[in-house]
Amino acid sequence: MKLLASAALLALSSMALVADAHISFRYPCPRKAPYSECPKPNDNQWGEVDYDVQSPVGTYNHISDPICKHSSSFAGVRPTFQAGSTIPAKMDVDVNHRGGSCQWALSYDNGKTWVVIQDHFQDCLANAPAGSTFSLPVRIPANAPSGPAVLNWLWNNNEGNRELYSSCADIVIQGTNGGSLSGVAPLFANYGAGSPYIPERAVSGGNWGKQYFDARKPITVTVPPRQLKRQVVPLN
Template sequence: MHHKRPIAFLCLCFLYLLPLASVSQAHVGLLRPCSRGSPRAGCPPVSNGQYIDYDLNSPIGTHDIKNAPLCKQTIASATRTTVQAGQDLKTEYSIGATHGGGHCQWALSYDNGKTWVVLKTLIRRCLQNASASYSVDVPIPKNAPNGKAIFMWLWNNAIGDRELYSNCADITIKGGVNGGSLKGVAPLIANYGNSSLLIPEFGSPGQDDKHEAFAQRKSVTVSVC
C-alpha cells in the first residue's frame, strides 16, 4: 500500500513538467554561439541582469504585437564567443517546429544594437526540411573591426502565425582590423508589431513571400573608432 503514493507523486510531477519541456522545445532558437540567457548545456551561466530564457525558441513578436525586444534580452553576456575575422562562423539551432522554413538574416552590431549590418541572408529556404539539427555557416568579413560585437539571428517563418524570431550572441572579433568600418544593408524587420512590414504565409510555390523587400533594405555603414 505504501508504494503507491510515491509512484503517483512522480507521475504527477511528470505531468507538470511535460508542458514546460514542450514550451522550451517549440519553434526554433539559436543554440550556438550561445544566446543571451541560454539554458542549453555547454553555455555559460547567465550574467548579472539577464534571466534564464527557458523559452529560447519562442518568437519575439507577431505582426500584431511585440513580445520582446530584438535579441530578446538587452543585457550583454559577460562570457563572449571569440570569432575570427575572415572565417565562417558555424551557427547551430535548437529545433522544435520549423513552420515550413522561411527567411533568415544574420547581422552584426558594434554599438549595442543601435546599428546593424547584415552578414548573410537566406530567402525562403532557411530552415526548410530541418529536423533534429540544423546549422548555417555565416561569413565574418576579413575587414570586420576587432572588438566586442553582437551577433543577431532573425527568422520570419513561412507557415503559421506571422512571427519574428530573434536571438543574439555576444562575441569578440579578432584577426580583423583595428577601427575601420563595415558597409552593407540594415536588416529587414517584418511581422513585428503593426508598424512593421507584413509578410504573409508563403508555404506553397507562387505565394507572395515579399522577397523584393529584401532587395530594398537600406544601405548602412557601421564604424568603429
C-alpha cells in the same frame, strides 16, 4: 543545496523548451539561454534565465520582446572568431514552419545599429528536422573590425502564424583595428503593427516578402580604432 536547485532549474528549462518552443541559436549561445553549454547565472540571477528562448519576438500585430530580448548576457567568456572565418553556428529547432527567410547581422553598439552580413531567402531551415540541432554556418566578413560584437539571426517563417524570430549571441571578432562595415540594415517584418507584413508563402501564391528585402536601406557601421596597450621592456 545550490547544486540541487541548479539541477532542478535546468530540468525545468528542458521541459519549458519542449512545451513552448520553435527555433533559436544553440551556438553561439543566445543571451541568457538555459542551455548547459552557455554561461551560467550567478546565484541571484536564476530568475533571469530565458526559458522561452526559442519563442518569436513578435507577430504581425504585436511586439513581444526587443530584438535581442535581453540587453546583455550572463557573465562569461565570449567565443572569439577571426574576420573572414565561418562560424559553425547551430540552431535548436523545434518546428521548421517549412522554412523561411533568414538574415544575419552584426552590431558593435549592443544592438543600436545593425548591418546584414548574410542572407538565405525562402528555404532557410526548410530541411531542419523537428527536434534537432541543425547546422547553419555564417561567415564573418574579411574586413570586419575587431572588438566585442553581437551576432543576430533573424527569421521570417513561411508557414503558420506570421512571426519574427530572433537570436542574439555575444561574440568577439579579431579583425581590423577600427574601420567600417557596409551593407544593408536588416528587415524587421511581422514585428508589430507598424512593420512590413509578409503573408504565408503558400497561401499568398508565393509571396515571401521579396519587395521588402529588396528595399532594405544601405548602412555603414564605423568602429573607432582601439588604443592598443604598449608593452614596455626594461633595459638591462
